[in-house]
Amino acid sequence: MTQTHKNELVVVSGASTGIGAATARELASMGYHVLAGVRTDAEADAIRAAGVEPVTLDITAPEHVAALAERIAGDTERRPLRALINNAGIEINAPVEVLPLEVWRQQFEVNLFGHVAVIQKLLPFLRQSRGRIVNISSVGGVAALPIFAAYAGTKFALEAMSDSLRREVAAQGVQVVVVQPGGVRTEMAARSGDISLELAGRMNAEHQRLYGDLVTSTVASNAAFLQRALPAAKAAAKIAKVATTARPRARYTLGVDAAFIVPLARFLPTRLMDRVFSASHRSRRKASAPLSGMVAD
Template identity: 80%
Template structure:
């Protein structure tokens, strides 16, 4: 698949395009001449992203009628443009220890980060088959290596990785390409907010869970907060995803950021116990002060 010319303005769908990686990806694709249907959830988000080549569409990927409306918008495109690519970027992140995170929070993350994307793929795949287009699934370094307290979020990304592999092999002979992008740390509103959510959940833990997990949660949040200050800017991540979505011969997977480029191959090469030690060293809990007699 070659990069579309600015005059052709083929359609690209980007879910989760209100802020962060999705917004940056939408703007980058519009700058290359594509017409981006940018998924947002509110009028305020629509006003913020609307621009030349970026058309906001109401798209909560857990709401079937929103997906139906998106399919109608593509089918009834006034210029008869083809759908060139679907970029599944929408996501949420709520991190807490496996034992502590309420089941409804597990289910909510799977509804958005996995089942919502599958619903969009199922609805839009016929358009991509006709155009011999591309699906780009935004996974995470967490889809390969799960950090402490990231069990639910990483679980959704591991599942998305597996679904992407199956889909790629299913549609290979139909002319549709499936690509996975694995970002590491990226400076986004979601990433910045997730630490506060984790700390709030930790504050609500029982005294026993506080004893077992309190230091771990606080040290993990502190480490990630510090790392995000030097993480990949969303604009650079979006520009790279736009390239992946339009390059002629894509690889099946791409990492984004130095941390992902290092962690992904380590997770695949190192034995589990050794990888555990590597991650434990980078997420060392602060020592408790010695008790005074």
């Protein structure tokens, strides 16, 4: 822990659980003072620790974002903002035809527009400190699985926004880095399968016939993979390093699966990728049980 690090702030959004909480703790252990974004008092009590200061932060609430900027501007120790780690996110997966439009909009509000709002408010502080923005994307920002259209769409958009932003602010001394995690064991990842099955359970008979097996096999595949996925603490260690290393790359993958899938998606012909996904669906379909609790309208 150096004196320099003691005198620097880092903001981590979505710090109540999973990657965000682990990253906040990792950065605090390195000596940074972390402003950890949470949404409830209970979450604040859980994350509060030496070097970790919880702040109420729903990134879709303008008043929360404004209060965060005021907290940084009014820091009693006049510490510079070294990094902003945009980690908050939600994941609700269902086929394009089935997922309600309000849920599409909700995911874009959190996974894209909320991050833009925070960046717009905090960029002046990062310009002063010649700091860094780390956007937590996903392997889904490069390769979109079936039923992941809305979530992947937000991450594809985050990737594009990050590219534009990086080119806009490079001359100002601000660095923009994208981290593309693959499978990481988090509460959000664990919940997403249950949410998908719950939504599928409300599909009408025609949608059940068209998509039931696809949802079941995709959820089963992801659940099996998460059992051997990267622990959140290991993911956090790499994100903290990316946020603080002297000369970062523009992008980093996180996990063996991401390191494999990201280049595969970029260089493999699209139709061949389609066949890879179809083959995976067929193999999982044979091993998956029918959706439970299906209700036909």
